[in-house]
Amino acid sequence: MSSEIRLTGGAVVTQDAARRVIECGEVAFDPATGKITYAGEVRGGEGDSSGAAGSGRLGAVTDVTGCVVMPGLVNAHTHSGMTPLRGYAEDMNLQDWLAKVRAFEVRLTAEDLRAGLELALVEMLKTGTTTFADMFLWDRRMLESVVTSGMRVLAAPAIFGYDAVGYPAASPSDGRAVLDLTERLAAEFAGDGQIRLAFGPHAPYTCTPELLADVAARAGRLGLPIQIHLSESAPEVDSCLRDYGRTPVAHAAACGIFDHPVLVAHCAHPTDAEIELLAGADAAVAHNPVSNLKLGAGVAPVRRFLDAGVRLGLGTDSVASNNNLDLFEEIKAGILMQRGVHRSPDIVRSGDFLDMATCGGAAAVRFPEVGVLEAGRPADIVILDATGTRATPLYDATSYLAFAASGSADVRDVYVGGRHVVAGSRVTSLDEAAVRERVAHTAARVRRELAATAT
């Protein structure tokens, strides 16, 4: 026990099966194994020393009085490399937005995308996210950035068809090459605790049924999960019906996608039959409330998903439609939008969305071992400073986390697998200033290029 690091005196939100919230609790872990050794009431020994709020340290005991201790958050859907596009296309209809984003994206090099990814990693860590699912132009070096950051990712190299054109400069236009790359990376990282791979067919409107069937066959052969966008907007549903005579989830199922583990992004417009299909399959939905609202895509039927037993995660989508990666905002926006649209203040509970952002999301993105604070689990731990105005008074840590907390302002320390990756609100694993500068340069360069072509 001597090598244990003990975080004592904070309110501990365990997210375990009993959803225990311990007012004055302790979480301990073994830095050698990266595993939690204890989560519960404060134990005796050095742990009951009463130091100054949130700062006293006695050997391996850290006094976190005044803090809330919770599992690292899980962002179930994003496209991290897109951070150079933050705030670039605003206040326009979806078609103009897509065209403006696309014209920018095609000018991004692999180097730009990696810088964009690293900015996203910094931003996610600083707001308490430790695990994420991501569909983008993943390559070996981008995965290495994630390893360096300390985070965990379910990475899906994006496939925009067998012969995609007009996608980012860094994108292989050959969909088969992306599938092969996915397989190679999956083999390389097999059994890894930080990096897991998924096939990433973008959507039924970019990938042919043959490609989807190819993905399904490969997923079956290799035991890999699939990430796909389905039923984001009503026009997408209409076009899928027109092209294939089926709604998007049903269409993907007909192509064999749901014979394997699947993470569906959005799913704002499912039919009842599709909800049943999702509940019966080894599937999860990544709900992206802010992005769905900002782009006017619609409001996902969260209550119906919950009632049917569909596994749910919570995602930010990319900053191009958000414009940040703070999952605490997503929790609040998600609850608010259900209550407002259905005119019911109890249609969803705060805890439903906290689950989606932790244990539920962890299962959804195929890291079922994280998202819970209990002995034997990886030590993915977030410590929020709950001494500010937003946390006064503090009747209930769940309510604070769902409605009052600011990921940007309140997250103080983050551990992933016992590694202290955010300390005193600073990221220790990446050079934030350098990363910001690289992305700012990318943004300036692409704007110059676009201005030059416009003249």
Add this chain to the structure above:
Amino acid sequence: MSSEIRLTGGAVVTQDAARRVIECGEVAFDPATGKITYAGEVRGGEGDSSGAAGSGRLGAVTDVTGCVVMPGLVNAHTHSGMTPLRGYAEDMNLQDWLAKVRAFEVRLTAEDLRAGLELALVEMLKTGTTTFADMFLWDRRMLESVVTSGMRVLAAPAIFGYDAVGYPAASPSDGRAVLDLTERLAAEFAGDGQIRLAFGPHAPYTCTPELLADVAARAGRLGLPIQIHLSESAPEVDSCLRDYGRTPVAHAAACGIFDHPVLVAHCAHPTDAEIELLAGADAAVAHNPVSNLKLGAGVAPVRRFLDAGVRLGLGTDSVASNNNLDLFEEIKAGILMQRGVHRSPDIVRSGDFLDMATCGGAAAVRFPEVGVLEAGRPADIVILDATGTRATPLYDATSYLAFAASGSADVRDVYVGGRHVVAGSRVTSLDEAAVRERVAHTAARVRRELAATAT
């Protein structure tokens, strides 16, 4: 000009008539008069020194490179004294929520309410709000707290009927006494730049038509504005129709309320005729998106208000239905909810909501001189640190403010009338730690009392 304080090198969002956003600008003010002397491009002289981002100071020149400079925000509707109720009643239907809140409120003393107010003042200042409209149990000492804080308020002592019972211990049960108090305080603070008074008849379902007519007559005699809740929820509209044969805005108009300057809170369910009435009167609507969503009250018709020319402000409502006072969250939630519900990403623009939170809100709460950065206006200025991940890259300060900024994390300095009330993210005018402790004690005491009565 030697006494000028010059803030140079930041992106300046003026909110003036041309809505100028200056990429590298300057705002200067005279601390002796508290008035802005200049807002525009950086001028020559010491101002063009290039110090370290956001920290270099040369005499009266402060280099705010890397920052966004904007007018102080206006919270057009809140009940500040309710901060002890933050997070107390969650995840329940409206009736249970009201009962739980009420049982708590009746135990609050005048001392508790003032502590609650001061916590709200600290929280608003730290998130960039400098002016607010508030309906609560205002008394002389609470107004003194606002004077001390440096903020500006349109304070409406709340009237719950001529013979209200069951309201906070501190509340006079005699509505006429509240009306008389309002008149006395208005006379005392006549011409004040920080404190303005309004009559505060709570709502048609708590105030009789006779009381509303009495308020209207007094407002006419004294030239005071009126704050009132109207048309917050559909059941309220139904009950008003049942009781008076008119919808709430029409009913208030029939009682003479709209013959005088009025600030209407909520107005989520107006008829077309009521929107016309609001546009034609000297009236403004305080839109409270987060509270309306959280309580399931509904979605106000912002596009229709804008098209009809209704003056709009933006409010947080109290922390009991929010649970914080960060107006940046309100801007984002307000835009998102319109786009999501109407499935249109361009139904409202970011600038519409930024207007509501600044110049528009200022007019709505009867401080028309604030909310704009231009020469001759009061120096109510907010400086946000835009060097973080959320502001990288920064194409457009408006998009950053609407979608990415965190009031809690990014607001660095706040001036009101040239007084430096937040410096380096710390409030200089009130003792934050002491205020938090007082509210935490109030919360603990009331919980003990309620537990004792339950046994």
